[in-house]
Amino acid sequence: MTSKYVIARYEAKGHRFEVLVNPDLALKVKEGEEVNVNELLVGDIVYKDARKGLKASPEALREVFGTDDIEKVAVEIVRRGELQLTAEQRRAIIEAKKRRIINFISKNAIDPKTKLPIPPKRIELAMEQARVTIDPYRSVEAQAQEIVSKIARIIPIKIARALLSIIVPPQYSGRIYKLLSGLGDIKKSRWRSDGSLEVELEIPAGLQDEVIDKINKFTKGSASVKVLYVR
16 A cells, blocks of 8 residues: 555444544454554544544544444444545555455365366456456455356356364353354354353365464364364
8 A cells, every 4th residue: 555544434423434544454444354453543533524634523423333432433433434545545455355365266266077276367367257346345255255156157166165063162152153153154053061062164175274273262272173074
């Protein structure tokens, strides 16, 4: 990105709210990632018009967001609102996102006939032929699934899937379900008599290490994770 900051803008209930943010971190927030809010924000002011230097009132913040906490409000503005990107910034973001999507697909997809991986260049050409458009704000994983469906009409391709068996001890079992549902498709789940949670989770095969790492971080390494199949 060429600019050190961009304006994130959100309008609701007749009010406009703007904050100055780091564009790269703002995009991560848009994709659902957690970031350091102090690094995200450029300054600690919520404006109603940033270019004129007009601040939003605490009353307006509480009316729309239920709080006048600047950090909480700023994150919500980024999540719900729009980033005021230049044409150059938007092109750069889309190109970078396209590269990440192609890389993700090449790592996770196979030719269902040969079971072999598909070269990135072949994926890119199929995307161009299918006239795929890239959303700069949506996550790579979400877009990759849709793109594979589109280019499957042009080349033989599918996302290889892995099924994980996960056992989460009682002290984490009540809080981990949301995390797991965001990582893949929960095929089975059951509570054990000791309060632990047993889950079968299907994910893109190329994400095994990343998913297992997130589970281990959440449970401080106490969860049991086994790969049941990759196909």
